[in-house]
Amino acid sequence: MSKIHPTAIISPGAELDSSVSVGPYTVIGPHVCIGAGTTVASHCVIEGHTTIGRDNRIFQFNSLGAVPQDKKYNNEPCELHIGDRNTIREFCTFNIGSPGDRAVTSVGHDNWIMAYVHLAHDCQVGSHTIFANNTQLAGHVVVEDWVILGGFTVVHQFCRIGAHSFTAMNSLLFADLPPFVMAQGHPAQARSMNFEGLRRRGFSAERISAVKTMHKALYRDGLSLGDAMARIAALALEKPEAKPDVDMMLGFLQTASPQRGIVR
Numbered sequence: 001m002s003k004i005h006p007t008a009i010i011s012p013g014a015e016l017d018s019s020v021s022v023g024p025y026t027v028i029g030p031h032v033c034i035g036a037g038t039t040v041a042s043h044c045v046i047e048g049h050t051t052i053g054r055d056n057r058i059f060q061f062n063s064l065g066a067v068p069q070d071k072k073y074n075n076e077p078c079e080l081h082i083g084d085r086n087t088i089r090e091f092c093t094f095n096i097g098s099p100g101d102r103a104v105t106s107v108g109h110d111n112w113i114m115a116y117v118h119l120a121h122d123c124q125v126g127s128h129t130i131f132a133n134n135t136q137l138a139g140h141v142v143v144e145d146w147v148i149l150g151g152f153t154v155v156h157q158f159c160r161i162g163a164h165s166f167t168a169m170n171s172l173l174f175a176d177l178p179p180f181v182m183a184q185g186h187p188a189q190a191r192s193m194n195f196e197g198l199r200r201r202g203f204s205a206e207r208i209s210a211v212k213t214m215h216k217a218l219y220r221d222g223l224s225l226g227d228a229m230a231r232i233a234a235l236a237l238e239k240p241e242a243k244p245d246v247d248m249m250l251g252f253l254q255t256a257s258p259q260r261g262i263v264r
Helices: 195-200 205-220 225-238 240-254
Strands: 032-034 049-052 063-066 079-082 093-095 104-107 181-185 188-193
Touching: 049 063, 063 079, 079 093, 093 104, 188 195, 188 205, 195 205, 205 225, 205 240, 225 240
Parallel strands: 032 049, 049 079, 063 093, 079 104
Antiparallel strands: 181 188
């Protein structure tokens, strides 16, 4: 208990590992579970059915696990799940899920989440992402692994953001953003592929070459989406090392929302 500041208010029902530290004036509710090594700074409110994993760094003035901003919500026991080794900077708001969807808002592992980020109900955030300051996600948004969202990126509800994609500052997403794509604008448009990010993550020359071919098929050669997908599918035979990347792209395009389409 020496790691709990005397001004913090911890509900008797909360489950905190003995190694968790809690700063001054933080309030933790009765249905909260926090894993080993996590630090919670001052003036945070963690409530709802919220589970937080190991070795997270939660900075001051965060609101985690509050009820969703959804008029249909009626006190159902929905949840917020946060994984391990995440950094959550100041003034973030992560809401629990809603009964109209998964009933869970989830964040994976090793994410770097900067100040004033909002995750609305039922968002699913993968691992190794970076959300710059003031990134705002509406409800039911899916963000896959290794995504980078530039400052003041705003994402419309139900959109999906593919792995290794990237948005520039002040981007507005109304459609699904395919894997690897760099987007910018109001609304966001595809500008290139995230080649530098792929190099930093150890992608081979053959895999990066395949991503370039996918980019040309989708955005440069004037093909219909169906014809672009056929060309992308052929890459799996031409560049066997890139087959997982091709499969990921095709899987994303095949399941893109028919109402919103993709950023193109």
